[in-house]
Amino acid sequence: MDLTQLFISSLLTNNIALAMILGMCPLIAISTNVKNAVGMGAAVVFVVTLTGIINWPIYQLLVATNTQNLALLVFIITIAAVVQFLEIFMEKNLPALYTSFGIFLPLITVNCVVLAVSLFFVNRGYDFAQTAVFSFGSSLGWLLAIFLVAGIRQKVFAISDVPRGLVGKGIVFVIMGILSLAFIGFTGLKF
């Protein structure tokens, strides 16, 4: 598949949050304001792209030794290790960056997007370049989704009268439902 096409499809048509429905827990929990949402999104872009690139050669090693069944275990350990490493590295060397999105890093290990991207490249048989583009595109798509949801949520909270059973997390589902309807509109996109 053409790389540009893959990038656009992972960013918009098959948006990982609004079409594949992944990474919902942090999306719902952290979308209360735009600033935090963008911080979390940026951290996700960073970690997902990095783990995608690291997990691809590791998976080739697993295929070579015929132990693909262990892929899940190996992927999750790689992800946890990368997150831990980044946290230590940033705290020591990049304190400014660490204070801006360091607090979101430990939460990323349990973000389904990270593991899902690694599982999707296995399922779809991507090569290395495709994996890199797909990881970057999907995580950027997630950043876009959390940014949109947080923006709308702030406005909804400020001006509208939400039924009390839906106050808080309930209304986020409605917002995301409407957004994902809108994203279906990208389906006909051709290049």
Place this chain on the structure above:
Amino acid sequence: MKLIRLRYTRWFNILRDGISRKNPIVVTVLGICSSLAITNKVENAITMGLGVTFVTMMSSAVIAAIRNIIPSKVRMIAYMVIISTLTIAFQLVLAAYLPAINKALGAYVGLIITNCIVMGRAEAFAVKNPVRYSLIDGFASGMGYTFVLLMASVIREILAFGTLFNIQIMPDTFPTWAVMALAPGGFFVISLFVWGIREFIRYYESPEGEVD
């Protein structure tokens, strides 16, 4: 008389809380990804529910059993190893006995690992409770999850395909709602569930939680 006494035992309370008052999907809003993505067919929902119940139950029990020997600094990665081992076991069983459903669920079986319910119960309950209660707690949370999945998938499958367990039950003239099979249908059905059950158990979030 025995039934009345049962109401006050700790077993019963943990079980009831997991299914209703602390339902993982409706009240704490955890484990949403799979519940939205999988519920377009009832068979997928049941399989996924059982998988999550199995993994939550077993991982809670194992974590509770070794909770005193894991150093707290590396506990996350220890949980991850336990949970992913159990998930791999479930995935292999599924691939061997129900290959069609395994194919339909695809990567979502592997994503049981990052299902927040599993980690959430480990962190919130299993680390400070003995094995037998952790086992019940994991089971109750899993059942609460399965219950919502089952209800949502019944609604979505009937509206989207006019079928139930792949058997046609709606008349041929029934116009199928294509949107119900896609992501937005999941969002709308689950939001109605959250609303309905929260009204039923009178659980409301305070709007002060929403700071800007």
